[in-house]
Amino acid sequence: MNFQEYVAKPLLSAAGITVPKSQLATTPGQAAEAAKNIGGVVIKAQVPVGKRGKAGGIQLADTPDQARIHSNNIIGMEISGLIVEKVLVEAKSDIAFEYYAAILNDPTSKSPMLMFSTEGGMDIEEITENTPEKLRKHAIDIRLGLQLADTIKLLGGLELKGANDKVANVLMKLYNAYRDNDAELLEINPLIQTTNGDIVALDCKFVMDDSAIKRHAQLSLQGTPDNLTPIEKIGEDNTIKYIELDGNVGVLANGAGLTMTTMDVIRHHGGTPANFCEIGGEAYTKGTIALKMVLEKPSVKSLVVNFCGAFARCDVMMDGLLNAWEELKPELPVFFSIAGTGDKEAIRMLKDRLGMEPFPDMDAASKAAVEAANAGVIV
Amino acid sequence: MRILRKHHRVLIHGITGKQGTFWTERMQEYGTQVIGGVNPKKAGTTHCNVPVYASAVNAMENGKGFDSSIMFIPPLGVKDAAMDAIKAGAKNICILTEHIPVQDVMYFMAAAREHGTMITGPNTAGSVTVGECFQGFMPAFNERIFKKGTVGVMSRSGSLGTLMCQNIVSAGFGQSAFIGIGGDPIIGTTTRDALEALNTFKGTEAVVMVGEIGGNMEEDAAEYAKTMNKPTFAFIAGGAAPAGKKMGHAGAIVMGNKGTYASKKKALEGAGVTILDTPSYIGDALKEVLA
Secondary structure (H helix, E strand, C coil), X not given: CEECHHHHHHHHHHXXXXXXXXXXXXXXXXXXXXXXXXXXXXXXXXXXXXXXXXXXXXXXXXXXXXXXXXXXXXXXXXXXXXXXXXXEEEECCCEEEEEEEXXXXXXXXXXXEEEEECCCCCCHHHHHHHCHHHEEEEECCCCCCXXXXXXXXXXXXXXXXXXXXXXXXXXXXXXXXXXXXXEEEEEEEEEEEECCCCEEECCCEEXXXXXXXXXXXXXXXXXXXXXXXXHHHHHHHCCCEEEECCCCEEEEECCHHHHHHHHHHXXXXXXXXXXXXXXXXXXXXXXXXXHHHHHHCCCCCEEXXXXXXXXXXXXXXXXXXXHHHHHHCCCCCEEEEEEECCHHHHHXXXXXXXXXXXXXXXXXXXXXXXXXXXXHCCC | CCCCCCCCEEEEECCCCHHXXXXXXXXXXXXXXXXXXXXXXXXXXXXXXXXXXXXXXXHHHHCCCCCEEEECCCHHHHHHHXXXXXXXXXXXXXXXXXXXXXXXXXHHHHHHHHHCCEEECXXXXXXXXXXXXXXXXXXXXXXXXXXXXXXXXXXCCHHHHHHHHHHHHHCCXXXXXXXXXXXXXXXXXXXXXXXXXXXXXXXXXXXXXXXXXXXXXXXXXXXXXXXXXXXXXXXXXXXXXXCCCCCCCCXXXXXXXECCHHHHHHHHHHCCCEECCCHHHHHHXXXXXXX
C-alpha cells in the first residue's frame, strides 16, 4: 500500500526526524491562508507518482498571493493521468546539500537494507545507473536493529560538512519509523543539509507491506486506494484476486502461477485474455462470485476454466462455479481443463450438471476458447 | 535445501486445525514420518495418532527429537512458531502460510541463518519425494500427477507445479522429486537452491524449472544452470502479464525493466536451458532427451 507525502512525513516527524512546517490545502484560498501563516513556501502537488516537479506540480511562492495563483494552477492539473486534488503548502528550505536515504526489504540479503547516497534529488534508478559507486548499502540484522556504530561506518569517509553524526542520527530514526510502520520501503529523497547545518527530510515515500496492513488498521485508512475498476473492486471486497485486461477470453483458474499461465497460453494460441481471476488458496470456496465477476465484463466472448487442485480442491471450486452457472445461465462458450485434488468428482459434476467433458489439457481448452472468441467477433 | 526423506522425523505446527488435520493424514498415508504436532492449548492429547506438544522445544525434549517442522499456522502466528522450531533445533522448516508480514519473515530468516536451519517458503505448497514422502499440501497420492521417475521438478507456484507434474506423467515419465519454493518475494529456499538440490539428488536425469515473472531468482539460477550437465527445461509464467501489477503472488510483479519475462528467458537460454512456450510442451521435450 502506497502513502503520499502528506501522510508519510508525519511518520518521520513522529520518529524525531525534522520536516519543514506544512499545511495541506484543497483550494487556492486555503493555500494562501497557509502561506500567510508559514511565510515563503513551496506548493507541492499531492499525487501518488514521481516526477511531480517536471510536470510543473511543484512551485515556489514568496507571498500568499503567489501561493493562491500557483495552487490554482496546480489543483486540477493532470500528472501521469491523475488529477491533483490536494497540495502541500510547505515552508521553503535553504538547501546546501541533497542526500538520498532509504530502507527497504531486500530479497537478496533477506534483510532490511539501509541505503545512503550523497547524490540526492535524483531517483534511485538514476543513482544506481549514473553513480552506483556513491550508493552505500548496509544489510541490517533485524533481530538486533540498526546499530549506531554500523551507521557511522556506513557514512565513513563521506564529506557531509561535519554533519556525519547528525545524518547517522536521522538514519537511526528512519529505521525506527520503518519498523514501527511495517514499511516495505521508506525513502527520504532528498534528505537535505540546510545552510544552517540542519538535516531535514524534504520528501518522503512510504510503501507499507500489504501483508502487515492488518497490524495498522488506523494508518492504512490514509493509504492511497488502488486505482481499481468496478469489477476489481468487487474482487477486493471478496478477497479474490481479479485484474481486468483488455482481451476477450475470460480466465478463471486457481493459483497465481496457473492463472498467469492460462493467460500466457491464450496469448500463445493467438488470443487475448480479458482478465486474471484466481481462486486458489483460501479463496477456493468462492467459485460462485468469481464466475459472476468474470462474466460481468461485456467484452468476454468465451471462457477458459483451468483448475489444477493441490490445496484448492477441484470439486469445491467446480461446485461453486456450477451454482453460479445454473443461476445466471450465460450463453457463453466455456472450455474446461481439470486436474489434481478432487478432479474425478469435479469432472463427474461437470458431466451431470452441464453435460460437458473437460479438454485433455489447458492448451486444448485455451485454443478452443480462442477460436470461439474470434468466431464471435464481428469484424 | 535438503530434500525430505522418509527417515526424517517431522513435527506439524498447527496439526489440530482443519487443514493441518486433513494434510497430516494424507502425509501419514503416503509415508511421511510424522512424530507429533504442536498446539499449546491441546498439549498432552493425541491427534492423528501422534502426541500433541506445547511447543517444538517441548517436543524435542520430551520426544525422540525431530528433523523438520511443517507449519499450518495463520500469518501473524508464524514468527513465534518459527522461532520456537529454530530454538528447538529444527534442521528444516517448511512454511505454507501466505501473507506473513515481511519484517516477521526477515526476523526468523536471520535466526535460521545463525542456527543453520533451512527454511522453505513462506507461501509454498510443499515438496514431494516421489514414492517416499511429502510435506505440505501437494497431491502426492494422485497417480496421474506423481509417479516415480527420473525428472526433478521445482516451482514457485503450487498449482502450476502440479500441472507440470501431471504433464510429465501423462507423457509417460515420472519424477524423482518436486520442490515448491513459494510465491513470496523473500523466501528461504531459492530457485537456485532448489535447482542444486534436484541436480544432486540421486536418480534425477533431467530437471524442470517452473518460474514466474518478478525478482531475479531465475537469472541467479541461470548462473548455476551453466554448471549442470543434465538436460534442463524451464517454463516462465507471466509473459502475458501487464507491468506494475502483482499477479496474485506478492513476488510476481514486473517493476520497470526488472523481473521481466524477456530477461529471465535470455538468462536461462544463455545457460543452455530449453525454454518451453507452454507447460504442455514438456512431454515432447522430455521424449527427445530421455526416451
